[in-house]
Amino acid sequence: MSARDRRSLARRRLLGALSAGACVAVAGCLDGDDDGDDGASGNGDDGDETDDGEHPNAPHLEESGDEPLEFERDQSCVVCAMTPTDYPDWHSQLAHESGERAVFCSSGCMTAYLADVPVDSEIVGAWTVDYETGELIDATEAHFVIVTDEDGVDDEVMGLNPRAFADEDDAVAYLEEWDAEELSEDDIVGFDEIDADVASIYRDGRFPDE
DSSP states (O other): OOHHHHHHHHHHHHHHHHHHTHHHHHHHHHHHHHHOOHHHHTOOOOSSOOTTSOOTTOOOEEOOSSSOOOOOTTOOOTTTOOOGGGOTTTOEEEEETTSEEEEESSHHHHHHHHHTOOSSSOEEEEEEEOTTTOOEEEGGGOEEEOOOOGGGOSSOTTSOOOEEESSHHHHHHHHHHOOSSOOOGGGEEEGGGOOHHHHHHHHTTSSOOO
16 A cells, blocks of 8 residues: 555544544543643644634744744644754744744644644745754745654654655655655655645644544
């Protein structure tokens, strides 16, 4: 089965779970509220609106402009509440025209945000870390390799993340380096192609249900 087929299968499983597991999901959220450790463990809200009606992945920051902010220790990932500065090889962020900003511990959490953008405002900038160089790059122009096999990683933040490359040739070359599964150039996507199917691979349950 190709990686593209696995993405479709993951999406179908997600949709099937919505009706069959609704009660379980609610119970799980209540349990998470009781222990209060979601931020430390990386287990955030699972896709429902907060009690005050706010989108669970709503941005925490506001600053106008279309340049990246400095990552700071007091910032938290809007998807999982982990601290982005703890993951300099993965942290990501984006900016809306309205001035609202979202920071993420990883490119994987950014996919969950993009699957259901909580702000009715154009994204004017997005940045993530180049898997090859370790530098912060323009995510809107990046090439994301959609890896799907968690067995291919060890202690990666939040389990598994798409690999971002500024240079398309580097993304293509990585297809041969990834030994966990067979990938093709069809498994390289652009920023605008990141949707719920992609997010379900990396952060299943961390974006609101449709």
